[in-house]
Amino acid sequence: MQVTETLNDGLKRGYTITVTAAELDEKVNEKLAEARPQIEMKGFRKGKVPMPLLKKQFGPRVMGEVMQETIDGAMNAHFEETGHRPALQPEVKMVGEDWKEGDDVVVEMTYESLPEIPAPDLKTIKLEKLVVKAADADIDEALGKLAGTAQTYEDRRKGSKAKDGDQVVIDFVGKLGDEPFEGGSAEDYPLVLGSESFIPGFEDQLVGAKAGDEVTVTVTFPENYGAEKLKGQEATFDVTVKAVKAPKPAEIDNELAKQFGAEDLEALKKTVAERLEAEFGGAARAVMKRALLDVLDEMTGFDLPPSLVEAEARQIAHQLWHEDHPEVHGHDHGAIEPTEEHQKLAARRVKLGLLLAEIGRKAEISVSDNEMTQAVLAQARQYPGQEKQFFEFVRGNQALQQQIRAPIFEDKVVDYIFELAEVTEKEVEKADLEKAVEKLDEE
Missing domain, CATH: 3.10.50.40 (Chitinase A; domain 3)
Incomplete structure (x- = not known):
């Protein structure tokens, strides 16, 4: 077997893999010899069928299996040896349409390799965490809404x-x-x-x-x-x-508190305050996450696989087009060409996605089965009465599993970076936090 490099341009790679006819024939013979003891054929005792007859009867089918296994093995060995990680599934095609048994097999493989990603010093990152305490007015407003639901x-x-x-x-x-x-x-x-x-x-x-x-x-x-x-x-x-x-509206008193599972009004106020501050904390985390991504974007630079950027740009363009045309529910519309702005946003997303993935890989961060189950459960609740069918659908859909797993993994990596970074807390008013969140939507 011979592997010859044919393309080395930036992240683009191309190779020709040649498997000789002799190698293929040897592997076919090995497979047939391995299966021979279990094969029965009219006129012969079990396991005594002559090899030439086995080869004539089963050779073509075994040859197909051998070719696939040999090429797959060559590709895996190549990636292990070079350390390359394809950005997308490699494109593999056989050279020559008139191949016949006895010929060498020649395959062309092309792909874009993931770049070498520099490891940023996460401990040098400085972030600010906005902290909002639940004010009496916020608690009163929340209690008023609760009283409204109990009216x-x-x-x-x-x-x-x-x-x-x-x-x-x-x-x-x-x-x-x-x-x-x-x-x-x-x-x-x-x-x-x-x-x-x-x-x-x-x-x-x-x-x-x-x-x-x-x-x-x-x-x-x-x-x-x-x-x-x-x-x-x-x-x-x-x-x-x-x-x-x-x-x-219901009176805001101990009776209202008991309707919502609290011992008295003071206990309900405490629960409401905790819920509000948890909501504020979630919003503050989103603001700090954006700040972190901005820092990571500025402090790192590396080549990006063009195919990933183009695919992301097309997805962004498609999504934004549907947001502008909510009346169109299908996808049978014409092609939507990404703009320069879409390309710029796609490059940022791909860059940060690869960087976070690399940080997570080196830190051995993973998504547990329990975390996946909880995430699927949360999504299944959107389909009352069809939860079981949704679970089955997810189980048989690798792409959907990846869509569910990706944000969980990203959040775990972000939390890992937060732990290493220098984070200072800044107490602000609710209005300040709301402005910061609104700014996220504008960018």
């Missing part, structure tokens, strides 16, 4: 008109033409106006209604409505308003 409704004064946010208790009968349709009727139904829990337009037509009013509501069912016979159909609802109730 009740009380009857408005007789003759009061229903407003947005009020609850109306109604009986209704839905009809297509003059005929009531299945599932279109209810009694004593509590409907909060403005909740958008009914067909679009239904709740709007009850604003201004009073207890005792009879209202005919006319709506058109959406084209994507669940019931096939109602899609796009105009329907009327005969509605009787039985009560109009105003929202009454």
Whole structure:
């Protein structure tokens, strides 16, 4: 076997791998000899079939296996010897379309190698961590929201008109033409106006209604409505308003605290404060992570595989195009060419991705099975009732597994760098943190 370099241009590499006919023939004979004791053929005892007959019967199929195994072995040996790590799957093609048994096998292999990545001195990195304490006003605001979720409704004064946010208790009968349709009727139904829990337009037509009013509501069912016979159909609802109730937020007291699992109001306030500060901490981490990436980008430089940058630029261009055209859900649109700005952003992402991967590799950072399971569980919750199917789908999809694993790995590497870097805390107001987060979205 011979491996000859044909291309050495930056990170681009090319090689010709030649496997002689004699080598292939020897390996075929070895495989047949290994399998011979188990082979039975009419006219011969088990394990006594002559080699020439075995070769005639099974040789072509074994030759295919041998060729694949030999080329794979040559590639693996090449990467082990050179230390090259392909940026993408190497392109491998056989030379000559008229190959026949007895000929040498010649294969051309091309790839882009990952660059040598310099190891930055992580201990010299200086970062600032924003710290926000939960203020009394923040806690009061959060408690008010909790009280709002626990609100009740009380009857408005007789003759009061229903407003947005009020609850109306109604009986209704839905009809297509003059005929009531299945599932279109209810009694004593509590409907909060403005909740958008009914067909679009239904709740709007009850604003201004009073207890005792009879209202005919006319709506058109959406084209994507669940019931096939109602899609796009105009329907009327005969509605009787039985009560109009105003929202009454729950009192912020010990009783409210108990509804949310706390012993008393002070305990609830403490829990709320901890939750708020955890949220502030998450936002502050995002700000510090961006600062870290900026530092790493400035302090390191190395050649980037063009294929990775181009693939990332096209993905960025495609994603941003869909954000600008939310009405387009499919991907059968024309090609979207990356701009210079897309290329610049792609180069940064590829550079930082390779750098973090290298830091993680040298630090022997990995994603555990338990971490992957927890991440898959979190995503599965987005598909109620289909969690098992989602798990099965992930299990059989290597690309999706990598998509789930990548951000976990990146966060672990970032946390590892945070531990080594010099981090100083700076206590700021909530508004300052919010501005810093908004700036992330602008960049």
